[in-house]
Amino acid sequence: MTEEGIGGKQFAVTDAKNEDEKTQIKTEINSTLTLEAIDKLKDAISAMELAEDHDINIDELDSVDEIQTRLKCHVKLINEGNLKHKMDDQLKELGEKDILKRQSLSRIIEEVKNIFAQGTNSSATKRQELMEDLLNKDGTTDDITHDCDLRLTSLKEKECVILVSGESSAGKSSLLNLLLGEEILPSHMLPCTSCITVIRYHSYKCAKVVYKNGEVESIPNLDKEGLQRLQQRAYFSNAKNGTDEQGVYKRRKEGHEVAEIQVYLPITMLHSGLVFVDTPGIGENEFLENYLMEYIRSHQILGFVYIIMTDNALGIAEDRLVNLMSLIIKSQRSSNDVVKFNPKAALFVCNRWDMVPQESKKAVRENALKQLEKAWPDFDSSHAVFFSTFKAKQEIGVNKGYVTEEYVALMYGLM
Template identity: 25%
Template structure:
């Protein structure tokens, strides 16, 4: 007998509820199964490729440098792969024991296949798949075959075999796979009848059902109305709680894909009682499962004599059609979409960087050679100035000595000192003069030392630096980073702002020398005593002579010697530090020039890998479309 004629193609054998004309007749052939497995494997391979990409050094550096984020992505990929390996698109019927799940599924199939009755009849997870061949297969908890498949010739003999299996005590059997022609089950959709949650002696069956729930793409929760309103804490509520606990693992599940069937509605005889119960139940369900659509909380009675039976069943049929249509190939679609989203996100990071790298670094070796040439010129300046440190220090000391000597021996300096001494008197004049000389020379040092340093050292290399670095700063060596900018960094680094040249130290050294000290005494108390007898000059003349004594002792040779002893080491150290920093930045610039070219190659490699992922995804999508055509 041709199995395709083994029963009418309706949901229900009496009521024209769901004819084959409502959907395309789809046959689950061996080719169809193998093509799905092939697509499943290709999609898993895509995830594995992304996992490999996560460990790629270029990906880590340029796309996802954060270790925590990579770990999170890794965990998501593993979760997605686990979900994708769940081959079936399961529409799971769940509820408490004897709520009528099996009877409803039989009505959907249009024939009595699953055992039904007042006592618990579903003792295993029954998975119903569309196929041209009638077949029963029994599997263990690892989804491995326990025995050879059982071929059957008619749906009647299939029903008898299933009734026998329900009574068998073989504890190895966890799953019963039922293959028959089910026109409305397109793609890899599978209708699953699960053992109910019931009394304590049915704990094992309940656990079997709970363990299977995370495999679902959609649920039909069957609520047993006569059983305390269907919401017993030890029965229906635990099912919903289990689903909620499993949501993280149910990557392909949409919270809206749930139908609540209030079965055995005919047991509520009073219209008022029915209305109040229905409204209360809807509120309770919405409070437990907020995403529930109002149209998916439905009344149902499987008693044909109940006058509202046809209308109720049609409402359920229409919602089920929508659910089935939405979930055709859903698991593949969800994961392909997730891969596309990830790859697109990565491309949005890599593509602009690649374009920028192409524009800046260029693809020719000419740009790189030009950059390296300019870097070499900078390095030559560094080498030249490093060899000339002693000469630079000496040049600085000569210039300070000349300018300082010229300043203190200028008539204007002497006139300033005389002017300040007008308010002094003979006994205090010597100390006042020393104080004035120290104050004025410190002021000169504060305003001239750094300026002379810049003039004698910085400007010697500034012109060369500008000639070389100027074009680099303007063009950024076609994108290569210039680590220093002339106006904002070079001069600031080289000016010895960190050196504290204590103003007046040079002068103090000379003022403490014996011959100068004698001059101070002469202009002090001794001169005051001689003046009383008329043997000395007037006060102004005394002041001029005191100034001359001090300034005469400050020769260029002595000034330079003092400066050299005090400051040459500090200035030399400052120059060396500035040049070392310049050398470090030259090395960084050379490294950056090479890195930018290397980065461009890294971006190109990453871009190629992402392109391959996109191409693989596109091929999978095309094959999915062909499967459903």
């Protein structure tokens, strides 16, 4: 072998050795960035140094808590991948399994219905009558055949409709935008939702504006121009050019010509039939609540998400929550065509958690849970998530893979 060949081989070995040493050093540095090490950080300087060592952007952060959140998001992204994408996939998989369960339940209910079908044998007829009488006296059902038909109709529905409501200015639309990964719904400090907005899956982004007179306006592409058109038509349709937000809010309280907005998005979590229904805030005005009542009366509501303004000094607006439950019950009583809503299928998102001072968080949490237990039937603390839409958006704005612990809890609550 020539001297040049030998030298080239030596350089190659040296380069490989250097690369191994670099990898080892990088592994040792990363090994110091653990959740346990992050939890032990006591001051901002130490937290900043650790972030700098790992080249993690913390430019807009000041406190130890904020930097710890950023570092934890980074660690989880490295160790577990993008948790939001994983949970979106899980929701899609759950939807696919739900379809199979619906098919299985439909077969069982058909068998039950056939058992109670009018028989030709007099003794069989008497047994059926006796069983129906027992079910009636037990309070299980007044008409087993009608109930079977009702549930069969419900099981044929391919969509899982989640009603999203909440206190005014609690960040309801902002939270939905976060979940969707799109700034679709208008979000301001003033209440924004002026009509029911139904959000479901489609292979591309588009929308429809359904007017009270039955006319439908299609928006074939929700690009920047399409979104502007949607928001102009749907949410501020009575607003004049130059009208300020207070003027817009006043006009929407007076009513407008839009009955419903339908938004279609190519999002994984919606793929298997999950549908979000963004509703006006309860207690704003009777005009908007009438539309909500009509929607509940004519649709199968399988889940419910209620957004709470946690930093409100007066606590949870219990009267609005009670009014909403009354609204649901009243709406469904007037309809024999929908399966009744189960109060246990509810998730309460105590939003704006970042606005509550650290020293007050324990007391605020305990008070919120106490109020929810008082206001909502069959409430359980596992049905409440203390969440900050602002913090979740802040992390995703730095890296789409940065998912806060609160966000993970919210996603699991939806499953």
